Amino acid sequence: MWISFHSYKGGTGKTNMTGNLACYLVKAGHRVGLVDTDVSGPGIHALFSLKTDKTLVDYLQGGASLSDIVYRREKENLYIIPSDATEEDLVSYAKDPAQAKEKLSALFREFESRYKLDHILFDCSPGLNRSSLLIMGMTGFSIIVCTLDKQDIRGTYVISGVARKMNIKPYILFNKLPHDKFEVSKETLEDLSRKFGLMPIGVILHDEAMAGTWSRKIMVHAYPNSEYSRQIKEFWERISHSKSSL
Ligand SMILES: Nc1ncnc2c1ncn2[C@@H]1O[C@H](COP(=O)(O)OP(=O)(O)OP(=O)(O)O)[C@@H](O)[C@H]1O
Ligand SMILES: [Mg+2]
Numbered sequence: 001m002w003i004s005f006h007s008y009k010g011g012t013g014k015t016n017m018t019g020n021l022a023c024y025l026v027k028a029g030h031r032v033g034l035v036d037t038d039v040s041g042p043g044i045h046a047l048f049s050l051k052t053d054k055t056l057v058d059y060l061q062g063g064a065s066l067s068d069i070v071y072r073r074e075k076e077n078l079y080i081i082p083s084d085a086t087e088e089d090l091v092s093y094a095k096d097p098a099q100a101k102e103k104l105s106a107l108f109r110e111f112e113s114r115y116k117l118d119h120i121l122f123d124c125s126p127g128l129n130r131s132s133l134l135i136m137g138m139t140g141f142s143i144i145v146c147t148l149d150k151q152d153i154r155g156t157y158v159i160s161g162v163a164r165k166m167n168i169k170p171y172i173l174f175n176k177l178p179h180d181k182f183e184v185s186k187e188t189l190e191d192l193s194r195k196f197g198l199m200p201i202g203v204i205l206h207d208e209a210m211a212g213t214w215s216r217k218i219m220v221h222a223y224p225n226s227e228y229s230r231q232i233k234e235f236w237e238r239i240s241h242s243k244s245s246l
Helices: 014-027 056-060 097-114 130-139 150-165 179-196 227-244
Strands: 002-006 032-036 078-081 119-123 142-146 171-177 199-205
Touching: 002 014, 002 130, 014 032, 014 078, 014 119, 014 227, 032 097, 097 119, 097 130, 130 142, 130 150, 142 150, 150 179, 171 179, 179 199, 199 227
Parallel strands: 002 119, 002 142, 032 078, 032 119, 142 171, 171 199
Antiparallel strands: none
16 A cells, blocks of 8 residues: 655654654564655654665656665665655656656556565655645545644645545544544544545544654654554554545
């Protein structure tokens, strides 16, 4: 399964969520690919303390092959394609969006088959932009990670409208939800799905331990019994359930 994580505002928790979900899946016995497509503000290399040489950007510029840009994590079945920060977006390395899509899909299909991956998770750049929409159109299972912030909810409406025009129906997940807002969030989620055709895929509550890691630790490794790690497991169960009922 290819799953991408998007958001309107930055900092909603995509990079940590994608990284933790990838590590949870590896622990559960899956072979997992993790791709940082946030070329304007990549973070996966920092979260995993990778010493990178070539990255996705070098590949797109024609200066690296697939094997040059894949980093295996400590003998685990986690294969990471990191990114470098660049002012360009994913489309600018191709003639047009269609060619960019073709080139990237071919790369990810090759990644999947060569490393025998069960899943590929894509961390995308925040905002309404070509890079994020390109990946959304490629994965078949897109999740918009939103907070209860009004700016973020309004922006999520905007992204969902664009997705609808592309015939994509993304899921929506609330992250960093305060414990006392659980009931309110249910109403907001129902509202979003009714009005904008987004499919709710639950919430992840604000977790102090997670907030305190400052992207220096992988929660499911460092604190496997934490509330955040438990929620990542439940989140995966919801994804699997949604996929099978599609
Ligand atoms: N459920 C949570 N509870 C508390 N803090 C969280 C939670 N999820 C993420 N965070 C914190 O939010 C911060 C931003 O997370 P992260 O970098 O993963 O967001 P992002 O969406 O990838 O940001 P960007 O859009 O800038 O790439 C991190 O410091 C992280 O620890
Ligand atoms: Mg990020």
